[in-house]
Amino acid sequence: MEDKNKNKYITRFQVQKMWGRFNINWSAINEDVNILVGINGCGKTTLLNLMADHYTGQRLKKDIAESVSGTEISSPVTYIHSFDVPSKAKKKTESALLQDLKNVINQNGEGTSFFDYRMKMLNFPEMADTILQRIDYFFRLINSLFEETGKNITIDPRNNAITFSLKGTEKTPGTTNSPNIQLDQLSSGEKQILLILTTVFLQEEKPNVLLMDEPEISLHISWQDRLIGLIRKLNPNCQLILTTHSPNIFANGWEDKIVFIQNLEEQ
Numbered sequence: 001m002e003d004k005n006k007n008k009y010i011t012r013f014q015v016q017k018m019w020g021r022f023n024i025n026w027s028a029i030n031e032d033v034n035i036l037v038g039i040n041g042c043g044k045t046t047l048l049n050l051m052a053d054h055y056t057g058q059r060l061k062k063d064i065a066e067s068v069s070g071t072e073i074s075s076p077v078t079y080i081h082s083f084d085v086p087s088k089a090k091k092k093t094e095s096a097l098l099q100d101l102k103n104v105i106n107q108n109g110e111g112t113s114f115f116d117y118r119m120k121m122l123n124f125p126e127m128a129d130t131i132l133q134r135i136d137y138f139f140r141l142i143n144s145l146f147e148e149t150g151k152n153i154t155i156d157p158r159n160n161a162i163t164f165s166l167k168g169t170e171k172t173p174g175t176t177n178s179p180n181i182q183l184d185q186l187s188s189g190e191k192q193i194l195l196i197l198t199t200v201f202l203q204e205e206k207p208n209v210l211l212m213d214e215p216e217i218s219l220h221i222s223w224q225d226r227l228i229g230l231i232r233k234l235n236p237n238c239q240l241i242l243t244t245h246s247p248n249i250f251a252n253g254w255e256d257k258i259v260f261i262q263n264l265e266e267q
Contacts, residue, residue: 006074008207009239013051017066018043023266029071030257033228034241035250038261044243045082045213047261051241052079052211075207075239078199082214098184101195104202105162105183112202114162118155138201141230145193145223156180188218196227200234209239216246224248 009031015024024047036044046064053060054068055077081096094102105114118135121128142153151164163180183191196215200208210231216224225248231240244250250258 006072008073008075008237009071010051010055010073010209010241011071013047013054013068013070015047015050015065015068018046018050019064020066024261024264025266026259026264029241031239032232033254033257034239035254035258036241036243036261037245037258040245042261044261047264048079048211048213048241048243052077055209073209075209077209077211079211080196080199080213080215082217094184097188097191097195101183101191101198104195104198114198114202115160117202118160134201134204138197138234141233142194142197145226146190151181151190154180189220189223192218193223193227197230197234200231200238203235203238205235205237207237207239208235209241212240212242214243214245216244216249221248225252228252228254 009029011029011031012027013024013029014026018024024043026047036047038044050060050065050068051070052058054070055073056079060068080100103111103113117131121131139153143151146153146164150167152167154163154165155161156163163182164186166179166181183194186194192215196212200210215227219227224246227249228240229252231238242249
């Protein structure tokens with residue numbers, strides 16, 4: 001049951017003695033979109049990390065800040081990091097990006113996955129039509145992004161896994177060969193946009209807070225242009241707080257949502 005004494009969204013956040021040097025006072029945080037900008041090393045990611053830790057119950061690291069406080073909220077908070085994993089590490093094991101994508105797509109026992117969402121049709125048959133309509137809309141949106149490379153998102157009937165098929169390719173009758181493209185075969189940008197949009201899709205249009213650190217990494221410019229709009233289409237009730245270095249992220253009418261981190265600093 002929702003706590004009536006709590007807000008749905010973060011409206012203020014304060015940090016005392018970040019790095020032991022200055023205070024952060026961020027008031028009047030927008031309930032829809034907030035775009036945090038500033039030069040490298042100015043503390044954008046650190047501030048986002050502090051917000052994520054505070055709202056997910058992590059212990060405050062005293063070498064980072066003396067104390068933090070913020071709006072008490074009833075909505076869940078999700079943090080999607082930037083994925084600058086060294087290439088040599090990717091050869092040895094799955095990247096953090098692929099691991100996060102598989103977690104949000106497949107059944108894993110932690111949180112809600114796309115697989116879990118589809119299975120709701122079995123337990124709640126009265127919701128089946130709505131679920132199918134939402135999935136169809138989500139797939140059409142994903143296909144609008146992937147169409148330039150000829151990929152179509154689909155569900156493999158053999159294992160109920162999300163895969164991508166190539167337009168114009170067909171499985172050869174009587175063979176086990178499949179033209180399907182698995183998640184680990186997607187490019188970094190494709191994995192990243194799929195992770196972000198699937199995460200928002202699974203919010204089911206409910207109030208949520210989504211923190212994102214430099215989501216433009218690996219994304220094509222045209223996808224950067226569309227990113228905020230796509231998130232708002234999938235869930236207009238999602239509060240978005242992100243950091244970026246790319247003007248393309250806020251190029252399509254989001255300039256009034258920009259916040260310069262130096263304007264939040266107090267000595």
